[in-house]
Amino acid sequence: MLIEIFLTFLKIGLFTFGGGYSMIPLIQREAIEKRHWIDNDEFLDIIAIAESTPGPIAINSATYIGYRLRGFWGSLMATLGVVIPSFVVILLVSMFFLQFKSNVYIAYAFQGIRIGVAILIFNAALKIYKKVNKNWFTYVMILIGLVLVLFDIVPTLLVILIGGLVGILHTIILHRNGGEDNGGTV
Amino acid sequence: MAELFDLFITFFKIGLFTFGGGYAMIPLIQEEVIKNQWLDSVETLVDFIAISESTPGPFAVNIATFIGYHEAGVIGALFATLGVVLPSFIIILLIARFFHHFQTNRYVKGFLKGVKPVIVGILATVALAFVLRSTIHTDIMHLPDWIVDVRALIIFAGLFIIYRVFNRLNPIYLILISAVFGLVAYGLF
Incomplete structure (x- = not known):
């Protein structure tokens, strides 16, 4: 069983x-449809947990499913399985990356690629934006993130922490005033 | 260490x-x-x-x-x-x-x-x-x-339009297109 968990996540x-x-449909096919390790409701729960905890969603869901199946060793095998392919591929890529980059045409291509990457990052921001509630609180928080990082006022890590603490504070105040917290669907 | x-x-x-x-x-x-x-x-x-x-x-x-x-x-x-x-x-x-x-x-x-x-x-x-x-x-x-950098500005405008027009374009394609743009803009001109 442990080997099967490892190979599946590999x-x-x-x-x-x-x-x-992009891993979600693959996990659905391998862990739910083929092997019936978990059911669909449980999987939706796992995604919700993965989204509310730090770290890559792939690691989060592998750890959780592995734990459900075989406790600690299950989670270890699942996580190792999901990490090893990218670790090995990137090691190989890294060994050749810098030589490969010194080619003049590759360097030209990367001048364009850097702009493409900026658009992808902007798109990642847009994707998160689509999922948050649109109210004044959200807009203020977006502005806070923008200004603090744009003018390099505090380290990014601290900006994230400030965001979380203000969010908790906002929830407590809303609750104390007896208001319904309508900002909670994230 | x-x-x-x-x-x-x-x-x-x-x-x-x-x-x-x-x-x-x-x-x-x-x-x-x-x-x-x-x-x-x-x-x-x-x-x-x-x-x-x-x-x-x-x-x-x-x-x-x-x-x-x-x-x-x-x-x-x-x-x-x-x-x-x-x-x-x-x-x-x-x-x-x-x-x-x-x-x-x-x-x-x-x-x-x-x-x-x-x-x-x-x-x-x-x-x-x-x-x-x-x-x-x-x-x-x-x-x-x-x-x-005029070439970079043109690439940015081009990529931006492509990304808006082709909704949900696979990121790998966007990278490939931007690589071609870079090659053409900096290699040929």
Whole structure:
């Protein structure tokens, strides 16, 4: 069973391109449809947990499913499985990356690629924006994130922490005033 | 040994403060790359983000492995990757074992309610900084020093239109198209 968990997540890690969310359909097929390890409701719960905890969604869901199946060792095998393919592939890529970059045409291509990457990052911001409630609190928080980082006022890590603490404070105040917290669907 | 410990701790910190998917990690990583003078330049980080789109696995693991290898070889890659994975691993184990309704807890929701919009602002800033760096060769703190790169501006406009017109274009295609644009703009003209 432990070996099966490892191999299944190895496969999932190997065939996921472009970030954690593209892993979701693959996990659904391998862990739910093929092996009936968990059911769909449980999987939706896992995604919700993965989204509310720090770290890559792939690691979060592998750890959780592994734990459900075989406790600590299950979670270890699942996580190792999902990490190893990218670790090995990137090691190989890293060994050749810098030589490869010194080629003049590759350097030209990367001049364009850097702009493409900026658009992808902007798109990542847009994706998160689509999922948050649109109210004055959200807009103020976006502005806080923008200004603090734009003018390099405090380290990014601290900006994230400030965001979380203000969020908790806002929830407590709303609750004390007896108001319904309508900002909670994230 | 101190270097390996630094890699581990730094990536542990990054793993602990990343909410909302792999790209949300980029601002934190960029800051550390500048602070610790990793990777020669921020451009190398940006180039690697593009590479990472076309290799398998979570972005977090890819970038940790790459920086770790670049700074301290295979062992460095191992320490950085371990660092970035461990916070999630430990937190999920605790939740699976003890807190079954973690994601519906009021304070957890409150925390995320504040964190997610802040990350939207941070990511938008980083994207803007990357665009400025490419198109006017400066950052927001040094705007008077700008040098307009007309080719980069045209590439930006072109890519922006393509990305808006083709809704949900696969990121790998966007990278490929931007590579062709770069080759044509800088190689031919």
